[in-house]
Amino acid sequence: MKHLFLIMFSLTTLAKPGISQKKIIVRLNDKQLTHTIQKSGNYIKVAFNDNVMNTFFEKHKIMAFEQAFPLANRFNHPLSKRVSEMYRFTFENTDIDILNKLKEEQYFDFIDEEKDPILLFTPNDLSIQGGLAVLALNKINATEAWDVTKGSASIKIAIIDNGYDVSHPDLANQIVYQDGSVSYGGVGLSHGLPVAGLAAAQTDNGIGVSSIGFNSKLMLYLFYNPFNKMMHASLNGAKVINCSFLTGNCSFAQYEQDIINMITTNGTVVVASAGNGNAGASCDGYGYGYPASYDNVISVSGTDLADSYFTNGMHFTFNNKVDLTAPGWSTWTTFDNNSYSTFAGTSASAPLVSGTIALMLAIKNCLNPAEIEFILKSTVNKSVNNTTLFPGNATYVSTSGSGRLDAVETVKAARDWPQNAATIAIIKGPSPICGTGAFKIINDNSMLAGPVSNSIFSGNVTWASSNPTGLSINSSTGVATASSNFSGPVTITAIINGSCGNSPPITLNVWVGLPLADNSTLIWLPGMRGINPVETNSGGAVYNFNVDAVQGASSYTWQTPSGFIAIGGKTTIAPAISIQTSFTEGTYSLLCRANNNCGLSWTNNLTINNVVGGGNQVRVAIFPNPANSSLNIQITDSLSTTLLSNTLDHLYELSLSDKFSRKVFLIQSSDKIINIPTDGFPSDIYYLNLIYKDTVIRKQVIIKK
Numbered sequence: 001m002k003h004l005f006l007i008m009f010s011l012t013t014l015a016k017p018g019i020s021q022k023k024i025i026v027r028l029n030d031k032q033l034t035h036t037i038q039k040s041g042n043y044i045k046v047a048f049n050d051n052v053m054n055t056f057f058e059k060h061k062i063m064a065f066e067q068a069f070p071l072a073n074r075f076n077h078p079l080s081k082r083v084s085e086m087y088r089f090t091f092e093n094t095d096i097d098i099l100n101k102l103k104e105e106q107y108f109d110f111i112d113e114e115k116d117p118i119l120l121f122t123p124n125d126l127s128i129q130g131g132l133a134v135l136a137l138n139k140i141n142a143t144e145a146w147d148v149t150k151g152s153a154s155i156k157i158a159i160i161d162n163g164y165d166v167s168h169p170d171l172a173n174q175i176v177y178q179d180g181s182v183s184y185g186g187v188g189l190s191h192g193l194p195v196a197g198l199a200a201a202q203t204d205n206g207i208g209v210s211s212i213g214f215n216s217k218l219m220l221y222l223f224y225n226p227f228n229k230m231m232h233a234s235l236n237g238a239k240v241i242n243c244s245f246l247t248g249n250c251s252f253a254q255y256e257q258d259i260i261n262m263i264t265t266n267g268t269v270v271v272a273s274a275g276n277g278n279a280g281a282s283c284d285g286y287g288y289g290y291p292a293s294y295d296n297v298i299s300v301s302g303t304d305l306a307d308s309y310f311t312n313g314m315h316f317t318f319n320n321k322v323d324l325t326a327p328g329w330s331t332w333t334t335f336d337n338n339s340y341s342t343f344a345g346t347s348a349s350a351p352l353v354s355g356t357i358a359l360m361l362a363i364k365n366c367l368n369p370a371e372i373e374f375i376l377k378s379t380v381n382k383s384v385n386n387t388t389l390f391p392g393n394a395t396y397v398s399t400s401g402s403g404r405l406d407a408v409e410t411v412k413a414a415r416d417w418p419q420n421a422a423t424i425a426i427i428k429g430p431s432p433i434c435g436t437g438a439f440k441i442i443n444d445n446s447m448l449a450g451p452v453s454n455s456i457f458s459g460n461v462t463w464a465s466s467n468p469t470g471l472s473i474n475s476s477t478g479v480a481t482a483s484s485n486f487s488g489p490v491t492i493t494a495i496i497n498g499s500c501g502n503s504p505p506i507t508l509n510v511w512v513g514l515p516l517a518d519n520s521t522l523i524w525l526p527g528m529r530g531i532n533p534v535e536t537n538s539g540g541a542v543y544n545f546n547v548d549a550v551q552g553a554s555s556y557t558w559q560t561p562s563g564f565i566a567i568g569g570k571t572t573i574a575p576a577i578s579i580q581t582s583f584t585e586g587t588y589s590l591l592c593r594a595n596n597n598c599g600l601s602w603t604n605n606l607t608i609n610n611v612v613g614g615g616n617q618v619r620v621a622i623f624p625n626p627a628n629s630s631l632n633i634q635i636t637d638s639l640s641t642t643l644l645s646n647t648l649d650h651l652y653e654l655s656l657s658d659k660f661s662r663k664v665f666l667i668q669s670s671d672k673i674i675n676i677p678t679d680g681f682p683s684d685i686y687y688l689n690l691i692y693k694d695t696v697i698r699k700q701v702i703i704k705k
């Protein structure tokens with residue numbers, strides 16, 4: 001199938017002084033790309049191949065129409081085509097709500113208003129201390145986060161540490177509560193002051209440093225009897241408690257876990273440093289440090305300035321209790337004697353997370369601790385766990401949590417919660433289900449480190465099944481039970497019941513029971529599956545045989561006659577097999593069985609004729625496989641892979657089906673090369689089917705985003 005596109009240059013008029021404009025971005029489809037543009041007085045006229053559209057646009061004053069992102073095609077990226085099809089209308093601004101009128105008409109599959117850019121907010125104290133002062137904040141996109149919210153003085157962060165200089169000019173105005181005398185009385189410099197400064201030093205005051213917490217306020221506690229201090233803080237309005245310390249015994253204590261659970265239920269989030277690797281009292285380097293390793297505590301490990309996990313003698317602790325990482329090397333913060341300096345370790349990483357949580361609560365105060373943890377871990381920068389970009393991090397990928405803190409993505413997601421829940425949450429559970437199976441709400445699979453926990457939304461999800469008779473599900477626990485006499489697809493639905501309201505439905509399609517097939521739909525038609533007759537030459541051509549895909553099947557087992565050689569084995573994922581044939585002429589039976597984890601449901605046979613001469617040969621080449629944005633299909637009607645002409649001598653039918661046998665693409669053509677765009681297809685296994693003359697070829701295709 002061929003497409004002819006008419007490429008047009010844009011035409012614009014000069015904006016008149018004093019005339020305001022409204023810019024609308026739209027995405028054109030293949031037909032709309034053949035538009036024409038004419039100058040019409042002080043405005044322009046855009047004509048599409050649609051009279052109804054043209055009548056609409058003639059009523060509005062268009063000052064410019066142009067390709068919005070003309071450089072998009074220079075990028076070797078699967079999205080470049082889609083972005084290059086974005087165009088910009090510039091209308092003379094009137095009282096008419098042109099954006100909503102265009103949306104109502106539904107001319108375009110994407111439409112939105114383009115706003116003029118604004119400068120990012122930069123506090124006047126952000127870079128006073130030089131380059132080191134901004135590195136950690138730049139790494140987590142703090143200035144962009146402050147454009148969403150600068151926090152609120154009503155959000156209080158409790159710091160539990162060894163002491164503070166409460167007269168420090170960047171701290172004095174931030175303190176709203178002191179638990180008695182909290183001044184540092186030890187030898188050397190305090191630990192609490194730099195921690196407090198990273199979380200919520202006074203920002204935009206013309207001196208010192210900025211903090212991620214910006215307008216957030218501080219409650220200061222000494223860390224003697226720390227769990228009591230945590231309870232006091234929670235009861236007195238602290239929304240976040242920062243614990244940049246480890247308890248002395250490096251071991252679990254049930255009462256401490258109980259206190260954490262109480263604090264969390266009271267609506268307070270606890271953030272703690274994971275430990276500093278082999279430096280200091282860090283629980284044997286990679287052991288569980290507490291309170292970080294308790295349930296319902298956000299455990300934070302660190303990255304250095306290059307986003308590396310491994311730095312200067314393993315100064316960061318990693319284990320499967322770690323939830324995320326944050327910058328923890330050469331962070332710049334408040335120090336004793338009204339000074340500023342660098343601070344390192346996960347003691348620095350944790351307050352950056354605490355300050356970000358304060359921003360989340362400033363923009364959405366109804367968030368509960370489970371929602372905060374989920375959003376925080378769902379919006380990290382995952383590139384730090386990409387071993388191609390950061391090969392040195394490979395050792396720690398499974399023990400470093402979701403990724404590195406990204407404050408702007410986190411506060412934006414908090415702002416939009418729970419309406420955006422379905423975009424950052426997925427359901428995980430078994431498929432197929434043979435008896436019972438438990439479902440749970442988790443982050444993206446690529447973020448998972450260690451066992452999947454179901455406790456984060458425990459008791460706060462409503463579950464439902466699209467077929468309660470075939471698959472019942474406990475509405476509270478997410479445990480599903482299959483009926484013994486049911487086989488087929490079922491949709492699981494989950495709704496998160498949060499403090500800010502209920503989320504939109506989150507869905508997962510699963511298979512229940514045995515593969516589903518019957519002879520009326522899956523009969524193997526002689527002459528329509530594979531090459532029949534085949535050639536009696538064991539060293540000759542390879543022949544492909546196929547059956548229709550069986551719903552719910554995860555594998556197919558083949559039984560070949562004596563003398564037939566199965567190429568690549570007799571158990572396949574796709575319902576296809578390649579064989580070389582026996583020397584002996586005759587009639588043979590080829591058997592196929594469909595299986596999944598629940599067993600096998602049907603068996604089918606094909607009678608094939610083994611004769612001298614064989615049948616016509618058709619070859620299909622698929623590339624790339626796995627595919628991302630598109631599949632290229634090359635078809636030849638001989639043993640040669642050379643395309644002697646652009647077309648075959650007969651039409652063929654080409655289709656792409658998902659694992660439930662639903663066609664997602666269908667075309668009839670004689671072209672030898674076909675391109676199938678796959679941008680809109682979810683990552684999964686698909687099956688390519690070709691019917692040409694008396695031949696059917698079926699191949700497995702993997703689409704992976």
